[in-house]
Amino acid sequence: MTRPTIRDVAARAGVSKSLVSLVLRDAPHVSPAKRAAVQAAIAELGYRPNAVARSLVSRRTGVLGIVIADHHNPFFADVIDGVDERAAAAGYAAVIRPSGGSAAREGAAVDKFLELRVDGLVMAGSSLPANRIAAVAAIVPVVLVTRSSRSPAVDTVLNDDGHGARLAVEHLIGLGHRRIAHIDGGRAPGGPARRKSYERTMRAHRLARQMNVAGGAFTQEGGAKAMRSLLATATPPTAVFACNDVAALGALGAMREAGLAAPRDISIVGYDNSSLAALPQSLLTTVDQPRMAMGRQAVELVLERLDGRTGVRRVVLEPGLIVRSTTGPPPG
Amino acid sequence: MTRPTIRDVAARAGVSKSLVSLVLRDAPHVSPAKRAAVQAAIAELGYRPNAVARSLVSRRTGVLGIVIADHHNPFFADVIDGVDERAAAAGYAAVIRPSGGSAAREGAAVDKFLELRVDGLVMAGSSLPANRIAAVAAIVPVVLVTRSSRSPAVDTVLNDDGHGARLAVEHLIGLGHRRIAHIDGGRAPGGPARRKSYERTMRAHRLARQMNVAGGAFTQEGGAKAMRSLLATATPPTAVFACNDVAALGALGAMREAGLAAPRDISIVGYDNSSLAALPQSLLTTVDQPRMAMGRQAVELVLERLDGRTGVRRVVLEPGLIVRSTTGPPPG
DNA sequence: CCCGCCTGATGGAACGTTCCAAGGTCCGAG
DNA sequence: CTCGGACCTTGGAACGTTCCATCAGGCGGG
Numbered sequence: 001m002t003r004p005t006i007r008d009v010a011a012r013a014g015v016s017k018s019l020v021s022l023v024l025r026d027a028p029h030v031s032p033a034k035r036a037a038v039q040a041a042i043a044e045l046g047y048r049p050n051a052v053a054r055s056l057v058s059r060r061t062g063v064l065g066i067v068i069a070d071h072h073n074p075f076f077a078d079v080i081d082g083v084d085e086r087a088a089a090a091g092y093a094a095v096i097r098p099s100g101g102s103a104a105r106e107g108a109a110v111d112k113f114l115e116l117r118v119d120g121l122v123m124a125g126s127s128l129p130a131n132r133i134a135a136v137a138a139i140v141p142v143v144l145v146t147r148s149s150r151s152p153a154v155d156t157v158l159n160d161d162g163h164g165a166r167l168a169v170e171h172l173i174g175l176g177h178r179r180i181a182h183i184d185g186g187r188a189p190g191g192p193a194r195r196k197s198y199e200r201t202m203r204a205h206r207l208a209r210q211m212n213v214a215g216g217a218f219t220q221e222g223g224a225k226a227m228r229s230l231l232a233t234a235t236p237p238t239a240v241f242a243c244n245d246v247a248a249l250g251a252l253g254a255m256r257e258a259g260l261a262a263p264r265d266i267s268i269v270g271y272d273n274s275s276l277a278a279l280p281q282s283l284l285t286t287v288d289q290p291r292m293a294m295g296r297q298a299v300e301l302v303l304e305r306l307d308g309r310t311g312v313r314r315v316v317l318e319p320g321l322i323v324r325s326t327t328g329p330p331p332g
Numbered sequence: 333m334t335r336p337t338i339r340d341v342a343a344r345a346g347v348s349k350s351l352v353s354l355v356l357r358d359a360p361h362v363s364p365a366k367r368a369a370v371q372a373a374i375a376e377l378g379y380r381p382n383a384v385a386r387s388l389v390s391r392r393t394g395v396l397g398i399v400i401a402d403h404h405n406p407f408f409a410d411v412i413d414g415v416d417e418r419a420a421a422a423g424y425a426a427v428i429r430p431s432g433g434s435a436a437r438e439g440a441a442v443d444k445f446l447e448l449r450v451d452g453l454v455m456a457g458s459s460l461p462a463n464r465i466a467a468v469a470a471i472v473p474v475v476l477v478t479r480s481s482r483s484p485a486v487d488t489v490l491n492d493d494g495h496g497a498r499l500a501v502e503h504l505i506g507l508g509h510r511r512i513a514h515i516d517g518g519r520a521p522g523g524p525a526r527r528k529s530y531e532r533t534m535r536a537h538r539l540a541r542q543m544n545v546a547g548g549a550f551t552q553e554g555g556a557k558a559m560r561s562l563l564a565t566a567t568p569p570t571a572v573f574a575c576n577d578v579a580a581l582g583a584l585g586a587m588r589e590a591g592l593a594a595p596r597d598i599s600i601v602g603y604d605n606s607s608l609a610a611l612p613q614s615l616l617t618t619v620d621q622p623r624m625a626m627g628r629q630a631v632e633l634v635l636e637r638l639d640g641r642t643g644v645r646r647v648v649l650e651p652g653l654i655v656r657s658t659t660g661p662p663p664g
Numbered sequence: 665c666c667c668g669c670c671t672g673a674t675g676g677a678a679c680g681t682t683c684c685a686a687g688g689t690c691c692g693a694g
Numbered sequence: 695c696t697c698g699g700a701c702c703t704t705g706g707a708a709c710g711t712t713c714c715a716t717c718a719g720g721c722g723g724g
Contacts, residue, residue, distance in 0.1 A: 016674050019673060029671055029673085030673085
């Protein structure tokens with residue numbers, strides 16, 4: 001009633017366990033007859049190699065661990081597609097654990113992955129302390145996606161948040177807006193860079209006095225709350241650049257509650273170009289991040305480390321503006 | 333430069349490896365002094381137990397494999413939350429692999445999980461052949477979510493699709509609709525049951541001649557195509573029951589292209605009550621599935637099997653109608 | 665004709681744990 | 695003073711692979 005092992009296969013095929021092992025990894029110098037006998041035995045017994053035992057001796061598991069901050073955000077679903085594709089092509093299996101954006105749960109996920117002896121770790125939207133990440137990177141190759149790091153052992157894949165935010169804000173300025181507010185993403189990855197670029201761009205266009213940052217989060221509720229607070233002021237903005245698509249949709253929801261519509265009353269720009277933004281119901285103007293490419297690139301960097309590279313790599317991909325129908329000229 | 337093992341810890345603490353093992357699993361009958369010494373050594377060396385080696389001898393990994401048909405569908409994100417919660421509470425780590433809805437990739441994911449010797453398998457939205465699933469269930473506990481099975485070794489967690497579809501159709505009938513079409517989900521899990529219940533309900537209300545099933549899929553594009561074909565007929569429906577929320581949003585998109593709005597021109601009902609339906613931009617009337625509860629329940633059934641249960645279990649949870657703003661009386 | 669080499673095959677050691685049988689120490693009871 | 699039994703502690707076997715050293719044949723060249 002127990003699962004067959006390599007010994008059972010060997011016994012049935014009338015060969016040694018070593019020969020079975022050779023057939024499994026189809027090595028040369030095996031006679032066709034014995035090879036066939038072993039393969040027949042494998043089929044008859046329904047034998048499956050035990051990756052646990054193999055990993056113990058080979059000291060590699062063929063598994064990449066992926067930690068995802070917010071698996072409800074479709075942005076990360078696309079990143080996963082890229083990771084999965086590249087990992088599969090390289091013969092690795094990518095397995096995913098969600099962290100729910102909590103540093104504690106993320107730490108637990110990473111610990112479990114280390115116990116399981118994954119060969120590499122991709123952390124998307126990580127909120128773990130930098131020293132913790134550096135400690136992990138001393139054990140196994142770590143690549144951060146959407147978050148940067150100063151550690152020489154940690155590679156990163158980012159989009160150019162500074163450039164992306166500038167595209168968004170200048171698009172609004174180009175449409176004639178001046179009172180442009182920003183819904184902040186807090187300290188989560190991408191948040192500070194986008195906010196700073198918003199401020200820099202506003203100043204560059206002599207709009208420093210129109211600057212207005214509403215504390216938000218990378219969530220629908222965060223975006224809605226921020227928008228409500230903006231609407232409660234004496235002079236609400238005519239345009240809002242939200243830290244990401246999900247927050248932008250939350251902001252649009254808050255506008256709807258107040259009887260306002262985009263772009264008629266207020267223009268809205270998101271960030272990510274997730275599938276949410278492309279929805280016929282949203283048609284959100286947003287900044288495109290090359291999501292799949294980021295996933296692929298992250299795996300690429302892990303593979304390079306496994307191949308022996310030691311210098312740190314930081315890959316920055318270019319974002320692009322996607323104009324849909326939540327932006328237009330200011331009212332009046 | 334290699335990771336410390338239990339022997340290194342033992343050497344440093346001046347005890348045997350067996351004693352270290354006892355401390356790790358904090359067994360009784362270990363003197364406080366030695367326990368402290370071992371713990372100190374563990375901390376100094378940064379030792380982490382090797383789950384691979386442990387699994388080899390204990391013959392269990394503490395890992396549950398979750399295969400997800402469509403990780404872009406937020407319905408499954410909620411199921412994952414339920415799975416993760418219950419698994420963590422029971423001391424298991426749930427790891428996820430997406431299958432992209434392709435039977436081939438799903439098969440590969442399952443094979444990899446079997447090699448990794450997961451202790452149990454949860455398959456959500458599986459499209460694998462029944463005999464293949466039964467074969468897997470002979471090796472490891474398998475629970476299907478949203479799909480049923482006749483195999484006595486495979487447990488299932490479902491919502492009552494028949495009841496859910498009836499709620500949707502009768503809601504539309506109650507609003508006065510008669511030309512009610514259905515956007516089909518094909519043979520994917522849930523599709524046939526919802527279609528059959530649509531037909532049964534229509535007949536029960538003497539609307540057999542109004543029945544109209546448009547071939548679709550559980551995707552946005554599937555919903556859009558089906559709606560376009562419905563709109564191209566001589567007498568388009570005044571209401572549509574779509575196989576799920578994603579398809580419903582696709583259908584709404586197609587309506588928008590044609591200059592139509594819901595519920596003014598055509599009422600739309602989805603299925604799942606995923607976060608997509610609740611979006612302020614959608615406000616989709618839909619049928620609620622208890623998504624988190626389904627995830628929790630699935631793990632519960634795996635745990636029972638691991639505990640020795642042999643009889644098959646089939647858990648059917650009740651759906652409920654959620655009325656939002658895509659349904660109303662027929663036009664005119 | 666023998667030596668060396670190549671091909672094909674094999675047994676045993678190792679990987680890092682857990683588990684088990686057994687050994688040592690110490691204490692209290694007889 | 696001895697002995698049984700807690701209480702601690704230990705070495706070795708096992709888990710199912712891979713890898714290495716080795717070996718049996720067969721064959722070509724000196």
